[in-house]
Amino acid sequence: MYIKMATLANGQADNASLSTSGLGSSPGSAGHMNGLSHSPGNPSTIPMKDHDAIKLFIGQIPRNLDEKDLKPLFEEFGKIYELTVLKDRFTGMHKGCAFLTYCERESALKAQSALHEQKTLPGMNRPIQVKPADSESRGDRKLFVGMLNKQQSEDDVRRLFEAFGNIEECTILRGPDGNSKGCAFVKYSSHAEAQAAINALHGSQTMPGASSSLVVKFADTDKERTMRRMQQMAGQMGMFNPMAIPFGAYGAYAQALMQQQAALMASVAQGGYLNPMAAFAAAQMQQMAALNMNGLAAAPMTPTSGGSTPPGITAPAVPSIPSPIGVNGFTGLPPQANGQPAAEAVFANGIHPYPAQSPTAADPLQQAYAGVQQYAAAYPAAYGQISQAFPQPPPMIPQQQREGPEGCNLFIYHLPQEFGDAELMQMFLPFGNVISSKVFVDRATNQSKCFGFVSFDNPASAQTAIQAMNGFQIGMKRLKVQLKRPKDANRPY
DNA sequence: TTCCATT
Numbered sequence: 001m002y003i004k005m006a007t008l009a010n011g012q013a014d015n016a017s018l019s020t021s022g023l024g025s026s027p028g029s030a031g032h033m034n035g036l037s038h039s040p041g042n043p044s045t046i047p048m049k050d051h052d053a054i055k056l057f058i059g060q061i062p063r064n065l066d067e068k069d070l071k072p073l074f075e076e077f078g079k080i081y082e083l084t085v086l087k088d089r090f091t092g093m094h095k096g097c098a099f100l101t102y103c104e105r106e107s108a109l110k111a112q113s114a115l116h117e118q119k120t121l122p123g124m125n126r127p128i129q130v131k132p133a134d135s136e137s138r139g140d141r142k143l144f145v146g147m148l149n150k151q152q153s154e155d156d157v158r159r160l161f162e163a164f165g166n167i168e169e170c171t172i173l174r175g176p177d178g179n180s181k182g183c184a185f186v187k188y189s190s191h192a193e194a195q196a197a198i199n200a201l202h203g204s205q206t207m208p209g210a211s212s213s214l215v216v217k218f219a220d221t222d223k224e225r226t227m228r229r230m231q232q233m234a235g236q237m238g239m240f241n242p243m244a245i246p247f248g249a250y251g252a253y254a255q256a257l258m259q260q261q262a263a264l265m266a267s268v269a270q271g272g273y274l275n276p277m278a279a280f281a282a283a284q285m286q287q288m289a290a291l292n293m294n295g296l297a298a299a300p301m302t303p304t305s306g307g308s309t310p311p312g313i314t315a316p317a318v319p320s321i322p323s324p325i326g327v328n329g330f331t332g333l334p335p336q337a338n339g340q341p342a343a344e345a346v347f348a349n350g351i352h353p354y355p356a357q358s359p360t361a362a363d364p365l366q367q368a369y370a371g372v373q374q375y376a377a378a379y380p381a382a383y384g385q386i387s388q389a390f391p392q393p394p395p396m397i398p399q400q401q402r403e404g405p406e407g408c409n410l411f412i413y414h415l416p417q418e419f420g421d422a423e424l425m426q427m428f429l430p431f432g433n434v435i436s437s438k439v440f441v442d443r444a445t446n447q448s449k450c451f452g453f454v455s456f457d458n459p460a461s462a463q464t465a466i467q468a469m470n471g472f473q474i475g476m477k478r479l480k481v482q483l484k485r486p487k488d489a490n491r492p493y
Numbered sequence: 494t495t496c497c498a499t500t
Contacts, residue, residue, distance in 0.1 A: 059494040097494045
């Protein structure tokens, strides 16, 4: 078992090999940015998929082939977003099939036409199946919205609905004269998002001029054709989707967070169990590289961890960054950032759905730093050397479970098996004040069920966390991070 | 040969 106790160097190497998108880096090469320097702020380092990407079902796979064997076969047709071989939940037995999502819809279509029933893999007696997963066709995700104010535009409706998920389409129904009929269709990426919107908004308010409270229900499928016509009519007014710009000026910082989280989780996932020291150190190194890579840190990088206070950091988008994150993370200033108001201003500019936000909770940089402190504070006895670096760790002992307000509670799925409450909290601290984190554990086996909940004290942090962490890649799987379903979520309308 | 789980 000690063999698995990865040294820092090994942990980092593992990260690099695990990553499909260049997120990994090695400690010795922090100074030259691990080949990522050519893409500062390049969104391609954050894996994304088309909003209309198709999840494919792959059937008739020999049971001796796992994700890494299948990857090359399917990569021919495009960049893979996620590939998951289905396994029995208890025995871990390969079920002979998989789910595959390409980043681009087009790749899925190509793969389907090239492979579906076109050949039989060794040992199989039926040809390979490559087709949209059953789940792709089922599940209502289109909402009918009634009792709107007739002055409300598509953008107004979007603003009302965007907190509950990714809006793929939003159309006001209009008469031939172009006047709103006071209703709209809103299509989310998933059924769950649509359901969340229903739960939160149906009957929640009465628009000025409307005769009764807001109606939010699943769209009548019979009328889909009508709807399509409507959408085409309103079609060419090119609206931009605010959700497509997750962080605005903070994009680069979002990336930095990704790097940090990548290191943390990859080292856990690869190591087979949690090695807090390696994870922590890896996160530090990743953060150094990431911040510098993105041009947020002007300080020249030195490969050794000198004890000097890092020089001031300048950045065009985020004027002032707490420097301790910069050069080695183990020494430096207390986390009271001097740039909070500026950072908040940037952050509030089109990013916060809830403008009335406390600056403290809204400053992700500060939160990131707090997260690091928390991580160090969690293991003070074993790693005194590190906890020393933070003379006064904030009293952030995980509180008892408590739910936050509506819109503040996240459901997280596909957690690494090794993640416990503390790791879950650590993962989400950079986005706000985590008031609780809970990984579900099987009572019988004491094993994580790989899902859990995180609660923030404000909805903006929750949304920021969703934007940053939903779809975050661990191995070939991705975290699912969404608002917790309200308990009456399954009630049909 | 169809994942998926909501303190």
